[in-house]
Amino acid sequence: MSAEPRAPRPPSQARIAARSVGRSLAASAVSASTAIAGAGRRVREWASPVTGIVSLTGWFVLLASLIAFIGAALLGWIELVFLGATLLAALLVSVPFTFGRMQYRVQVALQPTRVVAGERAFGRLAVTNAGQKPSIPSRMELPVGAGLAEFVVPGLPAGAEHEELFAVPTSRRAVIVAGPAISVRGDQLGLLRRIVRWSEPVELFVHPVTARLKPSAAGLVRDLEGEITKTITDNDISFHALRAYQPGDPLRNVHWRTSARTGTLMVRQFEETRRSQLALLQCTERAHYASDDEFELGVSVLASLGVQVIRDATRVDILTEQLTLRTATPTALLDDTSRIDAASGAHDTLRTFVRERTKRLSPPSVAILVAGSLVPLAEFRSAETVFGPDTQTLAFRVEAGAASRIAKVAGTIVITVGSLADLAGLVGRVRP
Template sequence: MTAEPGAQTTPSQTRIAFRAVGRSLAASARSIAGRLAHVARAVAEFCAPVTGVVSTVGWLVLAAAAVSLVIAFTFGWIEFAFLGFTLLAAVLVSVAFVFGRMHFRVGIQLQPARVVAGERAFGRLLVTNAGATPSAPSRIELPVGAGLAEFVVPSLAPDAEHEELFAVPTNRRAVIIAGPAVSVRGDQLGILRRMVRWTDPVELFVHPVTARLRPSAAGLVRDLEGEITKVITNNDISFHALRAYEPGDALRNVHWRTSARTGQLMVRQYEETRRSQLVLVQVTERARYASDDEFELAVSLLASIGVQVIRDATRLAVVTESIALRTATPTVLLDDSSRIEPVERRFPTVRDFVRDATKRLPAPSVVIAVGGSLLPVAEFRSIETLFGADTVTIAFRVELGASSTITKVAGTTVVTVGDLADLPRLVRRVRP
């Protein structure tokens, strides 16, 4: 509707008009900003081959040169002009050091690929000149865990090899990553650095120290053919009783001799049997342990029990707050146990953690929980309420240096472990 001549514009109409203009300007600004960002990304990608070789030191040198030249031309100070041109000359001279192409074959070998914490492990770096001409001297950088190893590779004739040996620190359980091996070309001041990646990372598994347990001792589950439960079912092995036929019952369960004698169809009932299912859980919350050494003792205990249960061919599930460990073979379990790390609090209580970790698992016959000395016994006991009466709950409470004991708290067996060497004796004494 068009306003008539002489009609006055109300304040509300003015505000509406200003808001419309503001929205239009904001939309235009966003559109322009998006286009500028797209152009900036395109320019950055185009310049990446050049800007990528400039190190942090190089950018600082360029910035210092620019500031010096601005001061020199602004205030006429010849000293700053000399400084600025000297810094620029240093950058230009360093360009010559990044030219050239290398044709290397680089291999990394770790011997052995799996060790127990405290054992020695060595690495081997082999560099081969795969080019048709001699190579120029270069430098190879190899990250090993948290450290960085640097090797100087001399000039190599075609097909010539250069070997470097290095030791890998394995004093603590971990997964140590060696690599990728990167060749570095650049000036001695580190202004420009051209890096070429030659290998993929290689993993070294440092397994936890474990205690050797007797066969069947870790299972605390002693049945091989399946244990009988109190659940009554229509299909199983262990006969329980006969009952009257009901519509829907399978005819194969009809006991014909009794049916003929009583004149009424009678069907068999069975007591349900099941294969043993052991669930092994470790509380890895950092606040539940008094020290890092206590945490390592808990991981060693977890791995010791898990390895023996796998050897006993009992079905096993091993879980922590952060990962579910694979249990196909003892080696696979030990590999995954090398990855266990302390975590911050993720669940309100230990009971919530165990409930979440086991909700997709088959009903267990035995649950073993491992925790630190700062985890109250009441938290261990709360796990028992998650499972039925047929499930045995055993708590291993790790307290470094304490006397190893076994106590019964309500329906939960609490085993206090002060030293890994005590574990075989304690496991033999546990009576679920």
């Protein structure tokens, strides 16, 4: 006969007490760590006016001095004492260089504030002594894009101004930020740096190079006033046919002459017309472009088409993976094209990109896609299926240095652009 299973024994009082003590200790440890972290944060905030002026080099010198003193105590080497004392003295000697208060009024200006890639742009840094006493010489630093400009401001009498001019590199399309201007007080070794911010950043828009297209270029807009669709409606301007009157039809659509002849009320029907609506999209996936120059060519094509469509007063939505570009004015559009960056892995395919970025838009009458030379032609055909039959699809495939040509893949017109200089002629030859 098999033994009956034993019922589990209830936990003893000792175990219950141990668990309670463990939970209490864990809660106490969490509370203690939170309190220590809060105290450490308050100490850092309290000490930040002092510790904040110590540069990375200064911290390295302080650490090396501490290691030298510890090594001297452990090894008994007097040389390490001298080394530690020398490093510590260098740090202490740097302290007086941080004293003093400056009263400056600083202005940073860029001229012009918008340029085309390759054009020259200049900046001006004006420092005025706004105090009542002469100022001592100081050093001013001004970040410009990825670089850093350094200027020495001499001693200035009260109310005097010092001006510095500098060139801004504009070889590539970008938004270049100049500023903020900061003054730096410290020693020549850079152990201590006391920084004061004097100005706000200013932006320089480096626009892409664009091609001038003809107004109402063929292929971009089929009908500025409205295009006729196959949808039948009771109110529009394109007459389609007559039908028998039904209760509720507006009397203004009654065709009285036909009604008198037939003895039956007849009303007009119309074909629906729609204002032209463009969707202009650039796929900025890095893997679709053979080089950075080819990517820049794609941005220039997008900007050239967008500027001309805006000038033609046609409604347009212009999009990339990350941006929805402003279309109020050509200048606003060009400012936004300066911010376009290459994307990585945003969408799996060109079709996915087009579907995701246009699903909240009104159905366009013309969809224009811009992509790189590494996109297979089948991808353009797949992207075409996102739109309805009333949408004409054009694809601009940029391939730097290639022979420019026009081909048709299924219902999509594919325009290969090898050079921006060819764009105007290619657009003029497109016939939807």
